[in-house]
Structures are given as structure tokens and as C-alpha cells.
Amino acid sequence: MLSLKKLDQADYEKKQNKKIERELPYFITIMSLLASSGFGPYTILQKIKDINLLPVIQTETIKILKKIDMLGVDPLTALSQAKDKPSSRALGEFLNGYVSAIQSGGNVVNYLKSKMSSSYDRLENLEKQSVEKLSGVVHGWLTMQIVILAVFILVAAIGSNPLTSSGDQTQSDPPYLLLIFSPIISIAFMKIVQKMNTSNIPEIELKKLLKFCLPPFIVVIVLIASNVLSNFHANAYILGIALVIASLWPALKFQKIYTINIHAESATPQILRDITEARKAGMGPEKCIIHACKRKDFKSFNIVANTIANKLEWGIPMSNIFETLQKEMKNFQVLVSFRILFEIISSGGGNVNTLDSLADASEKIHNIAKNKRDMLQPYVIVGFMLIVITGFTTLLTIDSFAEINQGKDVVHTNNAQQNTAPNSLLEVVSIAVVAQAWLAGLFIGKITKGAYSGGFMFSLLLTVITMASIGMIQLHVINIGSILKPASST
Template identity: 35%
Template sequence: MQLQMKGPKILRWALNLFRREETAEIDRELPFAALLFTLLSASGVTIYESWKKLCSISLLPTFQKEAKEIVRQVEVLGYDPLTVMYRRANKTRSKNYREFLLGYVSSVRSGGNVVNYLKSKLRSIFEVQSASAIRSIERLGTLVEAYAVMLIVTLCSYILFIIFATTSVFEPMKMSGTPGISPAIVCVLIFFVTPMVSIIFMVIAHAERKSNLVGLRRPYYAAILPLIIVSAFTALLAYLPMLDFLKTPQTFPLVTTVCLLAISIPPAIVYMKIAKINSDAENSIPSFLRDVTEARKIGLSPEKSIIHATKRTGYGRFTETLQLIRSQMEWGVSLRKIFT
């Protein structure tokens, strides 16, 4: 009977967790989707055409799925876009997304200025996101402090154990028969429990503040080969007697450290390269857009303005991407294909 009662509770908990994750994804992508709607609406594009364009944007997977559902209900079931948006607003669990949809529907039905509503709502969404980011960073700061304290305490405990083990401090305890701490237990606590606690801290930090790099898989791919090698080495270490000298208390901590570094360094290098490129791109985009705008003011076409702006230097690692864009444009590739 208890198992029958626990089953629905576990299923309900998993369902609520999935819904919270989906709501968080919607809230994370909402500012960018709202920005797209605002730009297209200011250019004279209807909201339904904006939803159709959003179907092809893979950088916003949650809103891409939402856009496909709205387009399906309009084209297959025959509902008008406002009715579909109103129904999706009542169905979603995201408060911000619900307010965005209901506000747009009310603005259209009351004859208000849709562009002004989208601009004001976009400003409000970014202000809310900014405040949320500040609170999240403060919580991350507390988490990092707790993690640093844990590492310091662990390191101090290990150093004290080494000092006591290499001196005569434990001799009276051994002579009196008092049980001491086994070196194997200390190694397990330091080199296995501590990394597991670190992983838990990283999971909490990831849940608290997700990265802006969407679809980041290359660092994980870079860790596959080192992980396989370390796993094979660990298996050999466990079954080959000739490697027993690596399992002594003096060398096993060093072996464990080298294995952990071998797994961690390649993904870290790959991630640092990706983060550097994205950081340079974010810092260089305002200057690049200013250069494109200045070129447009002197009468150049959009394509020639972009080519003219990409010839400048000072964009950091983002220069490589701009040079690739310029080469494709000079070859006659359309802007749609270049930016997709």
C-alpha cells in the first residue's frame, strides 16, 4: 500500500520538476523572442509572420517549439492567431510569458499601438531579467564562498593528517590501542568524496545560473577520450599486481590528481577558447554595428557596408568570424545563408 502511495508522489514530483525546467527555459528565452517580435513589428511584419519566422530559429529551441505549435493551430485547425495566443497564455506556467501574450492580445483588440506596447514590455522584461541576474549572482557568490571554505577545510585536514602521520603524534594512541584513522579512509575522503562534493556544487551553480552559451557540447566531447584513457588506466591499476606501487599512500594521491587533471584540462581549454570568441564578439558587436551604420550613412548598400566594416581590425578573436562573413559575401552567398 505504501509503494502504491509513493508511486504517484514520485511521478508528480518528476512532472513538477519538468514543468519548472520548461518554465525556466521559457523565461530565459523570452527577452530574445520579445526583441525579435519588437524588431519585426517595427518593420511592419505581423505577429503571425513573426511566429512563422521564429519556427526556423534554432537558437531558441523552446520558443521554436512554441512557434510551431501556434502555426500548426492556425494553419491546420483554422484558429486566428490572437485566439491561439490567448489559449497559449492560459496554458503556460510562465508568468512573464503569460503577461506578454495577454498584453499583446489586449493591445490589438483594444486598438492600441502594438509597437509601443512591445517596446515597453521589452524594456520591462530586460529590467526584470537584470534584477534576477543580480540576485542570482549574489547567490552564486555565497555558494562560491561556501565551496572555498569546504576546500580550505579539506586541504587543512589533509595537511594536518600528513603532519601527524609522519611524526610521533599517533604513537601514544597506537600503544594504548586507541583506533586511529586509516590512510585509505583519508585518501577516499580527500580524492573521491571531495570531487563528488565539487560536482554537487557545480550542479547547484548550473541550476542557479545557466550559461549563455547555448548548445555547448564541444567541451564534453573533448572529455570523452581522456575519460576513456583514465578509466582504462584505473582498471589496469586495480587488476595488475605490477602496478601496486602506484597504490601506496605516498603515490596514490599523486596518481589521482594526475587523472583528474587529465580529464579536466582538455575540456577547460576548449571552453576557454569558445568563451574567448564569444566574449570578443559581445564586446565588438557595438563597434561593428557603429561601423556598419557609418558606412550606410555615406550611401553604401547593406552588403557593402558589412564588407567595409569587416575590413577593420580590433575585434579580437571575432575578426576571424567577420573575415569568414566577408569572404562569403564576396563570393555571392546571400545574407540569409550566411547568418543561418
Template identity: 25%
Template sequence: MKLFKIEDEKFDEILLKAGVKAVSSTYLPVVFLTAIIVGFILFIIFLIIFNILYAIFALIGGVFIVILVGVLYPYVLAEEKAKSIDENLPYAFAFISALSSANIPVVEIFTSLSKEDIYGGMSEEAKEIVKDTKVFNYDIITTFLRRARITPSKKLSSVYYNIVASLIVGAEMKNIFHEIYDRLMEDRKLELLEAIEKVEILSEFYVIACGMIPLFVVMTVPVASSISAILQSASMFGNPNLLPLTFYLWVPIASIIFMGLVYGILPKDFKLNVSLLDILKEFDEPEIEGIKMKFKWKPVHFITLFLWMLSIVFFILFFLRKSLFMFHGTDFLMFGILFLILPFILTSYWHFIIENQKEKYYPIFLNDLTMAVRSGMDIIRAMQVCAKTNYGPLTKIVKKMAIQMSWGRPVNEVFEDLERTEKSLIAKRIASILKECAVSGGDIKDILTSVTVHAYKLSEMKREISARQFIYVVVIYLSFFLYLGTSYIMIHSLLPTLLKNVHGGLGIEFYKSYLFQGVLIYALFSGASLGILTERSVIAGIKHILLMLIVGYMLFKLYIGG
């Protein structure tokens, strides 16, 4: 009985950490009852459709699966919550540290944090702290001790105990929060670098899988095929079907697996929420406070329509089977598809570049704003001064905020709009701190200083990570050009020599066709993989895709395959 009691207590703790509103004495019976009901239903269904043997297997399998899922669910949920907390922990404490600079009470800081959904699991933790202190009237020390035991994150539990110790001895919480933030940022930086090391290992396998193996197949198939034709014997490596299998199946599948693994390993700390459908927003009628404004034509509209007209022309040339210079047939089909989707691709990539550039200017803008406020200006006057400075793509936003503030709009609403409209997580976090800073009414100088330091740390961290990843961008490009060089040697030297004494076999045009298609497929998937590798976004790979496609296509048409 004691053993079962221990297990129940452990499961109760897991349920508590997972946020499941039940105890094991009620949760487990519900799981077992559900398993029996599902098993009985499956037994009846399989008995009617098949026979008693299948029905028994369905009964046992159904009961086992439901119990397994029911028991594992709290563990999985707790693990997901812990992951969300750990990912957002340093950035949440940047928020806490900034507000504490203005000597805002601890409970009020966590109340503000609970309203910010961008901090994921930390926002939920803050809601629990607020509920315990304001609804159940626990004192702040008891609340932190309780959350230290309940939270699924070991790292956050340690932080809670640190806060409790500081509260007991009466330490200056502003300094404690600053120290915790600095330590968490250093830990997060190390975690990101560890993730990059894992991705580096995967990148080496990717170059082998999608770069070296296709080259091996391209070089082996014609050689083995020619030898088989001369000896009049079959060879597995001489089977021409290996070429389409390699380019249409192996390269896409290996690339998708690589992108999925990298996307799962790399954290979301610097993710930009840019969509391929951003072009559609350019054609929306502008709307201000529910009032639709007159539609205005922009350069993007004319460019989009021009590209779509070119697409129609290329489709017509394809269906009429016309030739133009060295282009014909499938070339026009490819051009038609490319120009049809090009507006989506270029617009989304342009938005991606803009958001990336804005991230780089945020620390500079915040530093200027902080200096202006420290010189004695209020936030509105300081924003007007900053609006006269060039911050690249951020300038328009700064001017808009300055105008809104000068018209008397509340400062917190201006920053709230910034948080809602920005697509960068870094920008959203900065805006959330500035918004709460305006609401709290604390000393804005110290808060702005803290936010500026945080912004520079994030910028430095992102630069260091990008520098680590650059070498693998070079490696993947080298493997692409190695494939082009191998294709040139194959078509102009190896294949003519191998095939001149072989009669009735596959001609050079067959291999040339697959080598050309291999260039396009490799460019498409390698470019997308580079986007995931460098920025955790396929959209970031658009420049690599277009560059590889254009260079590969033109080199093949002009010099390699004709």
C-alpha cells in the same frame, strides 16, 4: 458531483498547459486502467517468485506508483514548459522587437520566431500562435487571448494581455514590443542576480565543506593519534582512515554535489557549447559541400603528437621504476596520464577562450555594421568595410561572411551558417535575428540598431554577473593556499614534535603522502567547481585546475614535503 467537476476542469486546464492532447475524462481512465494492469502483472510475478503477502504489497505499490506518476506527469511537464518559456522570454522579445523595428506584421514576426529552435519554449508558443492564425483562422486578438489562458507561464500570460490591450487601442506595436523587451530584460537581470545570491550562499558552504573540514581532519588525526598512542587508548578522531575517507570520498562527493546544485541554479543564458572532444575535430579531414579536401598539418597536430610521445616516455619510466632529479615512481605515472589527456584539455579550453572572446567583440562588430549601413551602404558593402577591421577571433568569421556575400550568396544563408556554427547562445541569437532580418526585407537600419543595443545589454549583464562571482574565486584560492600552508606547518613543525615520542605508530611519511594527495584532489575538484561557478562549464575551470595542480605540486615537492 460538483466537486468532482471542478477538479476535472482544473485538471483539464493543467493538461492543456502541459500540451497533453487529451481531456481528463479520457486521460484519467487510461491512467487508472494502466495502473490496474501493471499492478496485476506485478501481483502474478511476485506470487510466482515469493508468496501472497509480497504479491499483495506489489499490487498496491504498483497501482499507487502508476497513478501517482500519471497524475503528476502533466504538472511536471507544464512546469518544465513554463521554465523554458521564462528563460527564453526576454531573448525572444529581443527578436520580436528587432523585427518589429522594420514594421513587419505581428503574425509574420511570430512565424519567423516559430522557426528558431534556440528560443526553446517561446519557439513552441510561436508555433501555436501561427497555427491558430493561419490554420484555424483566428484573428490575432483572439489568438493572444487564447494563448494567455493556455500558456503555463504566468509571465508570458501577462505579456499576452498587454499585447492584446495595445492591439485593441491601436497602439504602435513597434514601441510596445520595445517596452516589453526592456521590462523583460530588467526582470531577467534581477532573476540572474537572485540566482547568483543563492550560489554565493552555496559557495560559503562549499569552502567550509571542502576547505575547512579537510584542514580540521588533517590537524586532528595526528594529534589525536599521538595522544591515543601515549595513553594506549583508542580514539575515533585519531583513526588514520579518516584521511583517505576525507580526501577520496568527502571532498569529491561534496564538490560534485556543489557543482550539481550550482549548475541547476545558474541559468543557461550565457552557456558556451564547448566539448572536451573538440581535439578530435582538429584531426578530421576538412569537407566542403560533401567534397573531402586534402588533410593539412596544423600546429595543434604536432603539439598533440609531442605530448602523447612524452606521455609514453613517462609511462616507460614508471614501469622501469627509474628516477629523474626529484621525480620518481608515481610522479611519472601522474605525468603520463596528464600529458595523455592534456591535448583534450588544452584544445577544449582554447576553443572556450576563443568563443568567449568572440562574444566580447560581437557588440563592437554590430555597432560598426550598423554605422556603415546608416551611412548609406548596403549590407554587402558594409560587411566588406567591417572585414577590414580587427575584431580579434571574430575577424576571420566577418571576412568569411563578407567574401560569401560578395560572391553573390544570399545574405540570409550567410547568417544561417553563422547561427549553425556558433557555439555561444548569445551569438546564435544575434545571428537568428540578422538572418530573419535579411529574409523579411524590412528596414535593415532599424533592425541592426535594435540588435546592437541588445548585444551591448547582454555583454553588460554578463560582466556584472562575473564581477559578483569573482570574490568567491578569490575565497576558494585562499582556502587552497591555506591548505598548503597548514601542510607545511604540519610536516615541518607539528608532526615531528608529535611523533618523536611515539613508537610503533604511523610515521611522518604516511601523513606526508596523504597531505600531498589531498593537495592534488583539492586542486582538481576546486578548479572544476570554479569553472561551474563562473561559466557554468567544467571546461572553464581547466585554467584553475592546471594552475592549482602545478603550484600545489611544485610547492609540495620543493618546499613542503620534498
């Protein structure tokens, strides 16, 4: 019983450590900028307590403030006690250095700025490590898919199932069960990467997804189960069209949100840099924000930025402006940058050095996120490779073997049955490949954009490509069987 409790406690501390590691750079940034504005430890903790963008740090801060307010502990003593208890070693080291710098009379601001810079370097290394882990998962997923479909091709081509047959040339049913493993493995890998890559943009709500996805799936189930179109061998097309229709709305919805957030992420460092330069010219802090947010080159973020400027001109408090911004934007980097900006200026600390440090921090945040996206972007090709290698090649090979077998003059009986079997096999494989293409899109979306919702566009494109491949094979646009047939003697 005690060992189970220890394991649970260790698991909890490990999870807390990961969360704190993610929030720590922003926590250090806030402390550094507020300290450079002249605020002491207690005031800084009071302000961080109200920042809900950093929930784990907020919880740790509330614990420290309770010791100060309820037990009358000195702020530095409370921080010294806290450094020995947090789950994150990095947080403990930071608090220890912060307290030591104050007690020794050292330059606290320089210490905080150096820790801020090193924390972003640490965050960049963590992101690179996460990309390497994702790379290993993607290669493992691709290898598994290729192996499964290669085994299916071999067994189907031989014409006997080695698991149940002695290996003679008698005709047996193809191993359709193998086709189920590809979608199952894709779903398993999608579960594996669930926590490995997260997005600043939340997933589309499940209720809204079901509203648009359920009707096409119900129609597909009815049509395939009733065999209404069985004579046309169109089940793969029916499934593909349904998947395209189901993916269309979430793909467009997420793409719109994603584009706005990317433009906002790119515009935020520019806005903060403009604010800094305007402040150097002698403008007031609020006027600097108004001047920077009235630019027209922020693309889809223009409306939001211009709204911030207009509300400041109308005299609306910055806290209310941020609440509105938080409802419209879900990008963490954008929100934390504006939250720090508004907190600094509303507290009267908008000096040039502080704003310059904030602009530098925002640029680092943007560059880290952009570099991670750029490193993950090539994995979009993996989804298309999957279709070309395992989808198109599988269908083409099976169709070619069928053509070769039909061209042999070894057996002259049961021609109708022999012509039906290849069509049935090709149709079943086509359905499996269409389903696999759709799941592959969701997997690639999670890898590259951090959200399953970001994969609907890839799913849509891969499904269309797969249906085009099936059509090319059925129409014999590419026919290896005819190439391999022996030339007829004249």
C-alpha cells in the same frame, strides 16, 4: 496516482517556466524589431517558427500557428487563447498586452519596445540572483573542505581516533577515511551547480576527453599498484603529473574556443552599431554589413567577420551564411543577434530605427553577460585559497607534528617504525590533496565559466601549485617543527 501526476505536471511547468524566462527577452526583441519593420502578427509568428535558437518559444509558436492554419482561428484570437495557457506568467502578460495594443489601436511598436527594455532588466535581475545563489554554494563548499581537513589534522595530531579509541596516548592508524570525504563533497557540489550556471560554449565531447585522459590515468594506476617507485615516496608526484598531462589538451582546446567566443561577443555590438551608423549615411543594408565586418580590430573573431563580408560580396544568401556561422560559433548571444539581423534585412526591414534598436539590444545582452562574468571572476581565488588553507597548511602541520614528535626523548625504541609512519601519512595526505586540487579546478571552472571544461586550466595550475607545496614541505623549506623545538642546552 493522481497526486503523482499533479506533481510531475507541476515540475514540468516549473522547468518550462525557467526556459521561457530565459528565451523571453529575445522573443520580445524579435517581435519588436519585426513589428517596427511593418510586419503583422501572423508573419512575425511564421518567421519565429523557423528560429531554432529559441526551442521553447518555437514550440509555443508552432502550437499557435496550428490553430490558425488548421482550425482557421484568427491570429489575435489564437494569441488571446495562448496567453491563458503558457507555463510562463511573463509570456502570458506580454501576449495579453500585445493583443490589447492591436485591438485598441494603440502604438504597438512603443509597447513592444518598452516590454523589450523591461525584459532585459528582468533578465539582468535573474542573472544577479543566480550569482548570489552560486556565491552561497561556493562558500558552503569551501567551509566543508576546511572543516573536513581540520578534523583530520586534529585526529592525526592526537594520534588516536576518537571514534574507535578511548582517547589515551596509544598509537593508532590515522583516519584515512576522512580524506575520501573531500573529493566526494567536491563531486557532490559539482553536481549541485550543474544546472545553476550554464555556458554559451558547449562542453568538450566526452569521447575526446577520454582519448587524452585515460592513458595517463592507466599509467598512474599501474605504477601506484605495483609499488615500483614506493621507495622514492613519489606517488603524489606521479598522480599530479598524470593529472597535468590529462588536463593539458582540454585546457588549451577550451581556452581557444572560449577566447574566440568572448571576442565575438564583444565584437557583435560594435558590428551592429557600425551597421546602424552606415545605414544612417544612406548605405544599403548588405553594404552596411560588408563595411562593418571588414574591420580588423575584432581579434580572433576577425576571420569569421571577414568571411561574412566576403560571402555577402559573392552573393551567398544570408541564410547560408548564418548556417556556416552557427557551425563555427556556439555563443548564443552572438548567434541570436546575427539571426535577427539577417532575418530583418532579408525580409526588407532594414530601416534605421530597427537597426538602432537591434544595436541597443545587443549592447544590453553583452553588458549583462559581461557583468555576470565579472561578478563571478573573484571566485577563481577560492580555488587557490583552498590549496593554501586546506592543502599546504594541512601538509605543513602534519610534517611539523612529526618533526616535534621525533624530537622528543620520551620514547627511544622503534625509531625505524616511527620514522616510517610520518612519511606514510604525509604521502597519503599528499595524494588526497593533489586529487582535491584537481577537482577544485573543475568546480571553479563550472562556477566562473559555466562549463566543467573551462576548469581544466584551473585544475592544471592548482595541481602544479600543490606539487610545488609538497616539494617545499618534503625539502623542509618551511619547517615549523624546528622553530618550536626547545633550544638545546650547552
